[in-house]
Amino acid sequence: MIILVWLLAGIVAVGLAFFSPANAVDPWGPLNTAGIVAGIYIVALAAYSLRPPLSRRVRIGGWIAVFVVGGSVLLAWRGYDDQSHYQAVTLSKIKTVISRGIIANELSEPLIKTLEQYYARPAKNKKSIGTVFRDRYQGVTEGWDIHEKYAASDKLSVIVTSLKDNEVVLVAEDGYVKGDNPEFNNRSGNKGMMQERARLTERGISYEREN
Amino acid sequence: MNGKTDATPHRGSELSAPFRFWLYGLTIATLLLVFLTDFDTSQAYRANQDWGFHLALMPWIEATRITLLNGLDVFSGVPLSPPTDAQRLTMLVGLLLSLVVGPTLLLLGIRVSRQKSETARAKSYGLMLSLMLGGILAYAVAIPSIPVALLQWRVSNSLREAQEQGEQRDQMIGSVGRIARKAREFRLLPVSFGGGGGSFNGYTLSDAFAKNEFGTYRVESSSDSLLVIRAIPVSSRGQSVVATLEKSGALRYRFEDTTRD
Numbered sequence: 185m186i187i188l189v190w191l192l193a194g195i196v197a198v199g200l201a202f203f204s205p206a207n208a209v210d211p212w213g214p215l216n217t218a219g220i221v222a223g224i225y226i227v228a229l230a231a232y233s234l235r236p237p238l239s240r241r242v243r244i245g246g247w248i249a250v251f252v253v254g255g256s257v258l259l260a261w262r263g264y265d266d267q268s269h270y271q272a273v274t275l276s277k278i279k280t281v282i283s284r285g286i287i288a289n290e291l292s293e294p295l296i297k298t299l300e301q302y303y304a305r306p307a308k309n310k311k312s313i314g315t316v317f318r319d320r321y322q323g324v325t326e327g328w329d330i331h332e333k334y335a336a337s338d339k340l341s342v343i344v345t346s347l348k349d350n351e352v353v354l355v356a357e358d359g360y361v362k363g364d365n366p367e368f369n370n371r372s373g374n375k376g377m378m379q380e381r382a383r384l385t386e387r388g389i390s391y392e393r394e395n
Numbered sequence: 396m397n398g399k400t401d402a403t404p405h406r407g408s409e410l411s412a413p414f415r416f417w418l419y420g421l422t423i424a425t426l427l428l429v430f431l432t433d434f435d436t437s438q439a440y441r442a443n444q445d446w447g448f449h450l451a452l453m454p455w456i457e458a459t460r461i462t463l464l465n466g467l468d469v470f471s472g473v474p475l476s477p478p479t480d481a482q483r484l485t486m487l488v489g490l491l492l493s494l495v496v497g498p499t500l501l502l503l504g505i506r507v508s509r510q511k512s513e514t515a516r517a518k519s520y521g522l523m524l525s526l527m528l529g530g531i532l533a534y535a536v537a538i539p540s541i542p543v544a545l546l547q548w549r550v551s552n553s554l555r556e557a558q559e560q561g562e563q564r565d566q567m568i569g570s571v572g573r574i575a576r577k578a579r580e581f582r583l584l585p586v587s588f589g590g591g592g593g594s595f596n597g598y599t600l601s602d603a604f605a606k607n608e609f610g611t612y613r614v615e616s617s618s619d620s621l622l623v624i625r626a627i628p629v630s631s632r633g634q635s636v637v638a639t640l641e642k643s644g645a646l647r648y649r650f651e652d653t654t655r656d
Contacts, residue, residue: 272466360472
């Protein structure tokens with residue numbers, strides 16, 4: 185009977201603690217809360233169980249086992265918690281580095297190619313920077329997205345924000361990856377996403393990391 | 396030696412009837428579990444599918460799995476969502492079995508058992524079950540936890556060191572990519588605009604490109620059609636990255652380590 189009472193009390197207490205942080209995305213919140221309650225429960229259970237008439241030897245052995253196993257579980261638990269979060273953050277950092285590289289490449293490649301064609305023509309037949317860019321992207325106007333999507337999940341956009349004879353300005357935004365400032369207002373209406381700008385003139389290309 | 400005892404035929408087992416009952420019962424249940432359960436979850440893992448409810452006596456491992464899946468979702472651009480009901484149930488049941496049911500059955504089982512007489516103890520199937528189940532659950536949690544706790548920090552530190560090196564390498568490759576883009580631009584621009592007029596010769600790195608928190612960078616050699624850049628990590632002990640840029644824009648990397656042949 186006493187075993188059932190303890191079981192019921194423990195299951196209710198730990199269960200309630202587990203479900204108290206409702207709808208947490210991180211599984212560790214509810215698990216840690218429930219783990220603390222479970223730890224208190226085990227100490228109370230050990231204090232109740234390991235007392236006379238149990239012999240002194242059994243009581244000491246019991247407490248040692250509770251502390252050794254409890255301590256090991258605590259260390260393993262904290263280690264997994266810490267390590268898993270570190271790994272998740274590392275993945276996020278890798279994603280940021282990759283996305284910066286992709287944005288830089290998708291911004292620079294059309295402009296470098298345009299610059300190359302611009303200077304490839306002899307001076308007497310030279311077309312303007314804007315004309316060369318228009319020749320490369322038939323029908324392009326300001327506001328066009330010149331990025332060719334690799335897949336449906338590709339949320340990168342490279343928008344032509346200025347197209348004049350002497351200048352081309354592109355703004356690239358990754359719709360999935362956060363930039364440096366979470367409050368940054370992106371050109372697309374998004375908030376806090378990675379965004380970079382590049383401006384091409386006959387003197388070269390200037391890059392600006394906007395977020 | 397007692398001649399009378401030796402002469403008496405041994406009709407029963409030395410183990411008590413309740414003990415034998417639970418021993419046989421648990422053995423059969425374990426064998427059924429082993430042969431009838433599909434433990435091959437690797438396919439589901441590869442496909443990144445939800446495992447559904449499963450028994451996990453160490454719920455922190457399940458939480459780790461969910462955290463890493465969340466990390467992969469962030470990596471893939473998938474919006475995060477709270478754990479599924481099956482994942483929550485897996486963690487909760489594991490937590491209850493390992494930290495509530497197991498210790499309760501074991502500790503109270505020991506206490507009640509010591510309070511009973513030997514005869515009453517032998518006849519109590521419930522008490523025997525309590526001790527056995529409690530013992531199995533406590534062992535299942537205790538045995539792996541102790542070595543994991545001892546090794547955890549060493550493994551964690553070495554993993555972090557490896558990941559920091561990987562991150563440093565990725566950042567340096569990104570920096571070399573930026574240098575390469577500026578070098579291509581330099582080659583295209585006429586000399587009157589500070590360019591190379593069709594050559595990489597004369598390209599130098601600005602201070603912003605020559606050094607950052609991850610390493611230092613320098614132009615190793617240049618010609619009309621090739622530029623060689625060497626990147627040396629901050630923590631380098633003879634290791635470096637050599638990038639060769641062609642006029643077409645193709646960029647090739649080579650890793651050098653002077654400490655190895």
